[in-house]
Amino acid sequence: MPSTNSDLPGGLKLLIAGGFGVGKTTLVATVSEIVPLTTEATITEASRGVDDVALTGGKTTTTVALDFGRISIAEEYVLFLFGMPGQERFWFMWDQLCIGALGVIVLVDTRRIEDSFDAVDYFERTGIPFLVAVNEFEGAPYAYTAAEVREALQLRDGVPVVMCDARSRSSAVNVLIALVRHLQTVDHHSPRPAVPAGAVPEGSLI
């Protein structure tokens, strides 16, 4: 079905990935023009490789609450920010969520920096542009520098690292600005998640 009504805004998607309690929802709430909303998405086990799997027959299904907020871009576009669950059992849905996304913010808590190793691995592998934002909790025993975080995560050159306070509007907005600036310069010829022919799909993310 082609897009039909060009009077409607064009939807854009940014993702915020990170471990449990790292501040994803806080970041969404801080920058969103609406109180964050939640949609309940479901994915079936079999949908990892197959697109239109019938939900009958008691297939393994996982329900995930996706928090999101929105920022209007002039009259033309609306940018949606989705918090992605970082726990290992949800990784199989990242493929679905990443398709059609402009980029990703990997949010890191330096008290549990190892929680973000897998997210960084994942996004480096898929080639989707991302940056690392370090949410600075004041309870942290040691204030890491961006360089130390880069070293700990073994980040490729060119992946930006920014420090932030997810509760502060100006700080959270700066993270978004840094990501979009990165998108302006990044090499878009690295592999991206494959997109089936036709419209932008979310496949079986239902």
Place this chain on the structure above:
Amino acid sequence: MTRGDRRDAFVDQAAGRLIRPYAVAGGRTAPGSDFHLVTHVVATGRPPDGLGPDHDDILTLCRRPISVAEVSALSGLPLAVTKILLSDLLGWRAIDTRAPVPVFDRARPSTDLLEKVLDALYKL
């Protein structure tokens, strides 16, 4: 009917909360690729006669342009059910849609698009 009530209508304790919506939606499974989280929809103002309460509620949310994710969140219906109901409404020409801005494989988002996003962010 409140959101909480609505939600419960789709929960079947025995079958789990997933199977039931599909029964409600006439046993249909995931609609095609017409609807994504950030697809926008709007009512055309040509509601078909005899809409059921679920379709009617969703159509009410579509009076102003709204994303699929928001329709789901505000109706309290799971994304899967929301997409099926929207699919029906599209079939009846009760809504128009606009696909997400395509960010395809290897396609750099347009310079113009990124500039507009930056401008809006600087104004926040």
